[in-house]
Amino acid sequence: MQFSDSLFATRFHITRQDLEKYLSEALSHGGDYADLYFEYLLTSSISIDESIVKSAAQGVNMGVGVRVIAGERTGYAYSDDLSPEKIRKAAHVAAYIAKGPSKVEKFDLKEGAHHNLYPVLQAPTEMAFAERVDLVRRADRAARAFDPRIFQVQALYADDLRHVMVATSDGVLSIDRQPLARLSVSALARVGDGPPQRGHSGGGGRVELSFFQTEKTPEHFATEAAREAIAMLDAVDAPAGEMTVVLGPGWPGILLHEAVGHGLEADFNRKKVSAFTDRIGQKVASELCTVIDDGTINSRRGSLNVDDEGQPTRRNVLIENGILRGYLQDKLSSTLMHAEPTGSGRRESYEYAPMPRMTNTFMLAGQSDPADIIRSVPKGLYCVSFGGGQVDITNGNFVFSASESYLIEGGKVTRPVRNATLIGNGPEALKYVSMVGNDLKLDEGIGTCGKESQHVPVGVGIPTIRIDRMTVGGTA
């Protein structure tokens, strides 16, 4: 999209001269760099509970964030009012951080080429509500129809359409239109008056509404949620202690997000507070492991044409055959570390300065047949779905909590087990990966990553893998 066609030019009448003026204002007290992040966000959501569409909501949120960098210092201010006086005031506040003459004198804003990863003609947010309401109704019906033991179903559909514009004192002018949609379903099952069990599923991406009608239907997610709830009815206590763990393909890739992804974000490494600090070139995983963070996959939830600093996203190799290759950079860290940008500068909204973040993080497929991986394990745990994860980047310890897993006994998947958290240490855990399946799968598009209270959509993926040693937090 061209600047002149963007909503910021047409509706808010912002001109290139305005942008240059605001950047000058931001650098009026000095500083090495300044940028402006304009955002106009439309959101909508619909939910069903007890087969009643109980709520539907839509919202508009807009604003601009102004950032000034001076050495290691960052000044930040924002305004939810796009009038020139308010933007200039924000620029003036952000400028407070810097002292002395600015090193930047002239701005020549240029629109660079960038990807077109989500050529969505009509975003779901721009469609009539009636069509979207149908998605949650269908999900409710399908989950209930799956099995008479399903007694509660909730489904939530949410989408947003984010218009962004980034202008930087480096001369970058970048405009993007970022659609995002997701449908999630949760179901409760019980036998008679027995204790209930829960199942959950969901997915989406930067897609048109037709995605939910043809590729991943409400029935698909509903059936999956109901299946998980029913499966858990027979769950036995999870084991406790170190054992062999097999992760199923797709969403269990959250392991990579927690075990290595966060620890490789450049801000932590620049400050030398990550367990991966100064370990580039070292072996941090078995040679079967190659881990990629790729923001350029079509239509994915974690993908972006440009990051929130106006840089085109890239495919970044984090670990190659077990060797640590690189960090995820934003403008500030890449400048201070004299490193290449990686297109990883992201923020939740105009209210926040960007930080290095992941996009879609996954492990490349290996050679093993997934069935052989299971067969190879005399006794262990097979985890197919997770609730979420967390990491302490300084000591490297990470957890991820299994919501659906099974015992492996004598090379066969046997009984389902109750929820259990798995724990490991980032630079160590992947050294125990002894088999990698040929079945790489990306998740369905449901992940949200939190860092320093900023939440951004992300994706993960993994083939079936065998980890010889990991601590499982059960009770048995």
Next chain:
Amino acid sequence: MLELANEVVKRALAAGATDAECTIAEGEEFSANVRMRELENLKEAGSRGAGVRILIGKKTGASSTSDLSPEGIAHLVKSAIELADVTNEDPHAGLPEREELGTISGDLRLSSPDVPQLETELKIETARRAEEAALSTDPRISNSEGASFDSHTGRHIFANSRGFAGEYRTSYCSLSVVPVAREGESMERDYWETLARGFAGLEAPEKVGRIAAQRALRRLNPVKVETQKAPVVFEPRVARSLVGEIFDAVHGMSVYRHQSFLAGKLGEKVASETVTVIDDGTIPGLFGTSPFDDEGVPSRRTVVIERGVLKSYLLNCYAARKLGMKTTGNASRGLTGNAGIGHGNLFMEKGTATPEQIIGGIRNGFYVTQVAGFGVNIVTGDYSQGASGLWIRDGELAFAVSEVTIAANLKDMLLGLEAIGNDLEFRGSVAAPTLKVGEMTIGGK
């Protein structure tokens, strides 16, 4: 702003709504971060937004906007009205009854006049002093993620078509420090924080820095213990999370859906007799206090668990109608949408034992100072979390432990609470003293 809220309600009624409620929020935030003795980040900004929820009979619609211009407000009302078309009739939907509406009178001390007047230099200096104290505690504190001073002032306005219109102002400031300790290959961080409605209520920066440093230091060179069953002591900062789990389990929406292990257990013994849990949104100056909830119902004190017996769920009007009960004044929401449920000041009453006495009575056990993960299932009560802390040997804190899990079922944990400390402190809207659970499974080597 109160006029604007009333105006939005009036316009919604004029556009065809049979009931309407409007929330307006305004806030100013400031944040300064000092790292390795240098100013690193400075942020200052303000924002505001409005939301409306309407009913047309038993159907609802909702919308929100950050655009408070006349066009923005017109669009806000129109959007909400349109949406009532796509929702279903919900027999339990509706606003509180007129007699349920109201506000607590008197000064709740939610806003301190010193906060908006603080000089930027003072705020930066406060953060600098806190980090300096951490860095100078011990040579092993050789790095830091910095110290932050944050402050916030806000205004909250709510009006509905049943005659309620109210507003209140809030303020807070906080100071936190995250030092990094290093010894050989071992690197650990921890944090300490002080939070108050006004600057004068903060703990001294030197104290905050020193505590943060001591906490990071005691985590150095941790051991992964053997898998075993043992008593577990939760320090207050972590015990809070257990009170948070109780909140999730008595949350009215989860209760009517039967997705809580405490659903249907009113009047039953659900915890050890020494356990009393109270939600009180009326205590002046605290962080969970408000004059009215997000439906315009006065905040109140609700005994949730009394001497081990489940006495009340926490409810908004909707959950109350579903359960055939009365609201407990716990409605909570953002700018718009159907009200959810929140807590006021939710805490477990303190016991009589000092933390030292509790630890002193344990030969072999785990003193937990941090939990991590998403391994709590409120439907079943299954609890499995990553944990780190210190090992208790012969009544003493002996060595650091990390990379282990703790697991049990919350039902058993609550019934098996063997000791409750006398060290209750409100450092947020959820508070708990030191707690000892008789036995949990520790997953390690």
